[in-house]
Amino acid sequence: MTDVARLAGVSLGTVSNVLNTPNLVAAGTRERVERAIEELGFVRNRTARSLAMGRADTVGFVIVDLANSLFLDIARGAEEAFDTKHKRLLLANSDVDLAKQTGHIELFEETQVAGILLAPLDAPLEAAQQARGRGMPVVQVNWPGSGDACGVVADEELGGYLAAKHVIALGRRRLVFAGGPFSLSAVAARRRGVLRACEESRGVEIETIETPRITVRGGHSLGVMLAERPPHERPDALVCASDALAFGAMQPLLAAGVSVPEDLAVVGFDNNRMSTDSPVRITSVGQPGLEMGRVGAELLMEEIALGDRHEHRTIVLPPSLHERASTIGGRG
Incomplete structure (x- = not known):
């Protein structure tokens, strides 16, 4: 700043004002200081400024x-x-x-x-x-x-609850919740919400499947496993702990001739880009x-x-x- 002040022919205080409160500096003076800054390649040291001011x-x-x-x-x-x-x-x-x-x-x-x-x-x-x-x-x-x-x-548990209540209201009665590992706090909370919604509804069966991760690859393995089941043993609704898991699961299911949502309703979680980029757009629980x-x-x-x-x-x-x-x- 001393070099800038010397080149521009102004005081250190004027240089400081140009950097921090330029509206207080006359236009001609401000332009002279800015030209000096550009000519010298001056870049303020924010760490030093923080130390001097006692705050960042x-x-x-x-x-x-x-x-x-x-x-x-x-x-x-x-x-x-x-x-x-x-x-x-x-x-x-x-x-x-x-x-x-x-x-x-x-x-x-x-x-x-x-x-x-x-x-x-x-x-x-x-x-x-x-x-x-x-x-x-x-x-x-x-x-x-x-x-x-x-x-x-x-509210992760409320999210799981909303997802399960949605498919139950559509008449689905054989639900699967998939995600994992269940030791992850968010997955565990979403699972609790799904289980609570099922417990409140008559005639609803719920199966939980723990996956190693909530990724597309984990979803693909999940979809292959469900597709290999005889049709009468498959769920009619799949609630996934992430959109990535739902996205991955739908690919082998659709390839096996399982129709979404006619045969299987699918819900994801996070409402991210995968939910709308999927060949069948995915219903999803969105966090704010x-x-x-x-x-x-x-x-x-x-x-x-x-x-x-x-x-x-x-x-x-x-x-x-x-x-x-x-x-x-x-x-x-």
Whole structure:
């Protein structure tokens, strides 16, 4: 900044105003400073600025899987909220890898961001707990909070309940819930919702099938297994714990001559791109990603502003059912 001030023939304070409050600087002076910045290739050091001011204007967001459009929606919602407070959002994708997740949290802490949003793996969150212990605000999105952290989640059990109630209302009586592993908290909650809906309905049979993962490949194996059953032993409705699983299952089923939804109604979960790109558009339970991101950002900004006076809490948001051709037929 000293070099810029010398070249432009202005004070350090004027350079600072051009960078931070340009409306306070006369147009001619501002243009002279901007030309000096461009000529010198000056780039402000945000880390040094944060140390000098005692606060950062950047926030880190560690996301478990950017291939899943739910997390893109969450990131968009968070960014919109941070924009209103003039904070910059830095994204990091852990790509379903605990070591990468830990590394990203440590990097954000080292660069002294104002706070961290974390959409985590279903695993012990030791790195996040350690960062919080050193005073770094961390808010969990798509994961419940705890005594020392806030969280924002969708009501996963209600989502499973809505999916099962939908196909039962259509007259389906032999249901399969598929997903896994059941040790994953989201899958377990969705399964509980399906079981509850079936228990409330007379004459409904429910079978649960645990899959190794909720991926397209896992869905394909599931579809092959169901297609190999005699027609009278197949379910008439399949509720999957993810759209990827539903997408993968439908391919071998359709190839085997199973008609969707006439023979088999199919419901997915997440309402991501796969649900609408499928040859038969998939009915899906959607989570409010934009709202989850917005609420998570607001909780984090509140914690940054209030410090120890902030009250940790978990916000639970309702999911919604998006009906499409895989259950209602036609052009749905």
